[in-house]
Amino acid sequence: MSELLPVVLRVLLVVVAFLVVPLLVGQVEHKAMAHMQSRVGPMYAGMFHGWAQLVADGVKFVQKEDVVPTAADRTVFKLAPAVALLPYLVALLVVPLGPGLVGEDLDLGLFFVLAVMGVGVIGTLMGGWSSANKFSLLGGIRVAAQLMAYELPFVLAAASVAMAAGTLSLTGIVHAWEPWWLLWQGLAMVVFFVAGLAELQRPPFDMPVADAEIVFGPYTEYGGLRFALFILAEYAGIVVLSALTAVLFLGGWHGPFEDTVGWLWTLAKTFAVAFVVIWVRVAYPRMREDQLQRLAWQGLVPLALLQLAVTAVGVVVLA
């Protein structure tokens, strides 16, 4: 029983982080995006510059009617948000916050995270298929094509840094990281970040779920709490992507006084990457489906392979 307690405690802490940090990122998105567009964003919720806007949104979504379209596949329709959301929670369990501060230190941490993030895709596909709506189906198929295309450079870039560190364990990779890796693995970082954005269907890669293009694609028929869970899944995905980029390519907890405040460095780097995700959303127009595919197959995959070659040469030279 006593060996169960620390495990339960760790899982509980990760769940709390999973519920709170995406809301922080969401609020930063509201305010940062607003100021980048010369406006002010939410100001009234919570009386002070709208800090409670997402809390108010959550309450609003919870009190909405539960609607399932008549022609929809009920079971699949109801399960889709959970399948989209839970993989990010599981992935967060393996991401290290500081030396020794991790939900569960897996030896195959990186492999586990990549596999689990692939499952999250199926949630969106389930939503698109079960909605019995042509736009949803089209959106779902586009999502499938996009995510299949970007999974490859995503995995290749992650493989590059695993090769450089000589281990798949995320804590092992952070331990092995050195500042000059910013140059050596720099290409992999860019490829990983761009491919990750496309995996999350964030602008400029949000063609399958854009409301002006395809009426929200797979999410068209969703409303109320189910829709809120899909949106939470998107922001949780941003948190997981930012945390992974920080841990794999930016050195995780490395920084001044890392033994005591290492966790602060990880959080700071994660939020910096999350800010770049928001920044990229505001600055760039949406890519067309064919432009998206061309970028993946003719741009990112060759770059990722080039990086793998560079990493291999470096590993052999340094061995």
Added chain:
Amino acid sequence: MNFPGSGLAKGLAVTLRTMGRRSVTAHYPDSMPELPPRSRGVIALIEENCTSCMLCARECPAWCIYIDSHKETIPATTEGGKDRTRNVLDRFAIDFSICMYCSICVEACPFDALHWSPEFEYSELDIRELTHEKDRLREWMWTVPAPTALDGNAEPAKELGAAQKAAELSARDAAAAEQSADTSGEGPA
């Protein structure tokens, strides 16, 4: 310089710079907007100036002005004089749910009974409350601002020109009368 990615970098730079600047959003209703002069908010009525000539009701493209009036006779003031008749308003209403704020009624009125006021916060929950009767239209008169000054290079108003001419003429007549009085005075003396 057009190296690949320079456009992307410029986009990021512009958004970051805009984020740094204070946004000019005016926080209505905590702060009132700064309205330009002659803003059209609501139409006000001076009941005393209105003669029920019906020009405004006829010219209104939306037919949103409702006028009812009756004639009253004022008995003659002098012996054997003519009785005067006067139009008295019973009802003067403007339906602001139809009004298109085109200003034709204000321009058409020959007696300056209708005026613009910049008040705009009169929304109602019931559409019938948007028809303002003549008591409410009089209340709006207290919010009508003074007429704005003309531009520096504009033609002066006709009333000013006419008044000035009248003043000059009367001054000239007075001067001429004085002169002829002087000369005629000197004659016989």
